[in-house]
Amino acid sequence: MEMKKNDIFTVAIEDMSEDGAGIGKTDGYIWFIKDTVIGDVVEASVMKQKKQYGFARLVKILTPSLHRVEEPCPVAKRCGGCQLQAMDYEEQLRFKEWKVKNNLIRLGGISPETLSMEPIMGMDHPWRYRNKAQFPFGKSKDGRIITGFYAGRTHAIIEHEDCLLGVEENRRILEIIRDFMKEYGIEPYDEAEHRGLVRHALIRKGFRTGEIMVCLVINGKRLPEADILAERLQAVPGMTSFSFSVNKDRTNVIMGREIVNVAGPGFISDYIGDIRYQISPLSFYQVNPVQTEKLYRTALEYAGLTGNETVWDLYCGIGTISLFLAQKAKKVYGVEIIPQAIEDARRNAEINGLKNAEFFVGQAEEVLPEQYEKNHARADVIVVDPPRKGCDEKCLETIVKMEPQRVVYVSCDSATLARDVKYLAAHGYELKRVRCCDMFPWSGHVETVVLMSRVDQ
Numbered sequence: 001m002e003m004k005k006n007d008i009f010t011v012a013i014e015d016m017s018e019d020g021a022g023i024g025k026t027d028g029y030i031w032f033i034k035d036t037v038i039g040d041v042v043e044a045s046v047m048k049q050k051k052q053y054g055f056a057r058l059v060k061i062l063t064p065s066l067h068r069v070e071e072p073c074p075v076a077k078r079c080g081g082c083q084l085q086a087m088d089y090e091e092q093l094r095f096k097e098w099k100v101k102n103n104l105i106r107l108g109g110i111s112p113e114t115l116s117m118e119p120i121m122g123m124d125h126p127w128r129y130r131n132k133a134q135f136p137f138g139k140s141k142d143g144r145i146i147t148g149f150y151a152g153r154t155h156a157i158i159e160h161e162d163c164l165l166g167v168e169e170n171r172r173i174l175e176i177i178r179d180f181m182k183e184y185g186i187e188p189y190d191e192a193e194h195r196g197l198v199r200h201a202l203i204r205k206g207f208r209t210g211e212i213m214v215c216l217v218i219n220g221k222r223l224p225e226a227d228i229l230a231e232r233l234q235a236v237p238g239m240t241s242f243s244f245s246v247n248k249d250r251t252n253v254i255m256g257r258e259i260v261n262v263a264g265p266g267f268i269s270d271y272i273g274d275i276r277y278q279i280s281p282l283s284f285y286q287v288n289p290v291q292t293e294k295l296y297r298t299a300l301e302y303a304g305l306t307g308n309e310t311v312w313d314l315y316c317g318i319g320t321i322s323l324f325l326a327q328k329a330k331k332v333y334g335v336e337i338i339p340q341a342i343e344d345a346r347r348n349a350e351i352n353g354l355k356n357a358e359f360f361v362g363q364a365e366e367v368l369p370e371q372y373e374k375n376h377a378r379a380d381v382i383v384v385d386p387p388r389k390g391c392d393e394k395c396l397e398t399i400v401k402m403e404p405q406r407v408v409y410v411s412c413d414s415a416t417l418a419r420d421v422k423y424l425a426a427h428g429y430e431l432k433r434v435r436c437c438d439m440f441p442w443s444g445h446v447e448t449v450v451l452m453s454r455v456d457q
């Protein structure tokens with residue numbers, strides 16, 4: 001059926017994309033329709049068509065899905081943060097698990113009969129789980145200083161200070177900063193004109209310690225009356241550290257490279273399990289600490305450590321998984337491409353008195369082959385936690401050559417996970433266990449932990 005722009009059609013939503021758009025089909029042609037939920041039957045109007053698929057706008061819900069719920073957040077549709085607020089949480093979990101299973105079967109070549117998934121780890125309270133938020137500052141049409149979130153795909157600021165994914169303190173902190181700016185005539189940043197001072201407020205909280213850090217990102221070298229703001233922020237319980245970051249570039253990158261500490265030690269601490277981490281404004285740290293702990297415990301369980309093992313943790317970031325494993329292994333080697341992350345990893349090892357963890361800066365696909373060939377590195381267990389694009393084939397090739405008994409794969413993209421599982425399955429490894437973890441409720445993302453064991457042991 002030929003259709004043109006603004007034509008209206010009826011379609012049943014059967015699937016969902018990574019970014020949470022509903023997917024429906026007319027005569028085999030695929031439509032992406034934002035704000036729809038699997039199970040809805042909707043009327044939609046054509047926006048854009050390509051050869052294989054098109055985009056349409058929701059016009060009317062004819063029959064709502066059984067899993068459709070009222071979005072709890074007033075700006076859910078406009079804000080770029082959440083995609084699945086109209087779907088009940090149980091259904092979200094089912095959908096995420098199904099997606100991973102489907103990819104393992106379809107792209108990973110795993111037979112449906114042998115694939116048994118352990119139940120997905122969801123959250124008991126899937127709100128206010130984020131320990132970090134970055135609020136852009138700007139002005140409303142009538143000239144007020146506002147903060148909130150970027151709309152999906154644009155930099156228009158949606159005024160909203162109490163995001164339901166963030167901590168309750170965010171609201172009070174933003175109010176203090178706004179009042180301070182107003183009182184001292186400090187202008188928010190204007191992106192189009194590259195003028196004004198305050199660009200973003202970064203707020204982080206250690207969930208276990210209660211410590212809070214605020215860092216203002218400014219388009220300038222100094223923040224006037226910074227001490228006064230620091231003092232006012234002290235009114236918020238847990239406030240530990242206040243700094244500003246200098247970012248004078250015309251850029252989408254939020255943080256500047258230079259951090260100027262105003263009050264407090266310049267970092268906060270938090271725990272995952274028994275391991276303490278120091279987090280500074282620029283450190284990477286998982287944003288959902290409650291689920292992170294579940295994810296790492298699963299990885300640790302799958303690693304099956306008894307205390308005698310040599311473990312490699314590839315793509316180790318600040319060494320979070322490495323240090324978790326180091327408590328139960330003889331020796332852990334971590335590999336990570338970002339030098340500052342490795343500095344954090346080494347410091348975190350030291351703070352926790354863990355002497356059996358050693359870290360390398362470099363690409364996993366270079367460091368591992370080099371260590372294997374030159375230094376005859378060996379491993380009982382190899383853990384990988386790669387970015388979305390998955391493992392480089394050179395890395396997988398070396399893993400296979402090293403013949404570890406177990407490979408534990410932590411993944412944030414089930415399509416590349418499935419591709420890599422297929423590779424390992426073709427080279428002497430067998431898929432033993434799979435478990436998903438919901439790190440980002442109300443988004444389309446899902447994390448998965450997989451255990452693969454050597455077949456001939």
Ligand code: SAH
Nearest residue numbers: 315316317320336337362363364385386387
């Ligand atoms: N395991 C860590 C971080 C995982 S995120 C944690 O749980 O906190 C993936 C990490 O891989 C990032 O820190 C990224 O910088 C790193 N990375 C990306 N490409 C890499 C490569 N080719 N070799 C090694 N590390 C890489």
